Amino acid sequence: MIKRTPYRSFLSYIDLSREYYAAYGYSTPYAWISHQQVPFTRLEKPLSECRIGLVTTADLEKLPGDTKQERHLLRKVYAHPVDKAPENFYTRDLQWDDESTHTDDNDSFMPLNRLAECAENGRIGSASPRFYGVMTDYSQGKTSKKSAPQVLEFCKADGVDAVILPAL
């Protein structure tokens, strides 16, 4: 049967979140960043010679604090050894669809094991010995001016050639 729809089928989270927060009484809608220009860097080496890094927005553990807001203030950009990755990342303070799914399998959002397999089978040169964490921040300025440069420094220090960023 042919399915027809007057709407796009993928969800617009910009529309959804605007309506949602308006219903909760937030008067000014969040203004999402919208760029015309997009920076682009070509991969100059074969993948089999590249060291690949992973960036997540998940926390290594639940931070102290009674509320999400309190914990949010304690969140920091981090680099963490892959061989000391947590058994379960802490994702409860992030916004994802916990009615439809769960994050009990790290590899469904932070594929350290899948990347390690690619290093083992030679698809990539190596996986970075550390992975990187950034916080999702209401402040776009903070992300651009503080978190992003810090991740860049971590990547340079680890000799990372290219980065995969799975967004929860």
Added chain:
Amino acid sequence: MSLVARHLEENKIPTVVVGSARDIVEECGVARFLFTDFPLGNPFGKPWDRQMQRSIMDMALSLLQYAWQGRTTVQTPFTWSEDETWRKTFMHVSEDQREAYKKLGDARRAEQAKVKKPG
């Protein structure tokens, strides 16, 4: 996440964003985006489905390798389920709950104000 990817690209590190919030990532504008039309939470494939996760990893790496210009979006072939009710539940605003939302919002704002001004 997209802003971090853009910063890395500006500094000569190729990136691929992998996710399910297509409009947010594409509005921000990134070099490479691998989109899976799933509920938010599992951008790298269904939990415990190693084959699917391996496919998504393979597609992400191929995108790193073969994209020749910015704003390249590739969609994976996976669907969440035949039943599409998940599209109607997340952040759903039900008309008869509006009063309750407003109260929850007020409580949340009070909490935020408290955190911002401790003591």
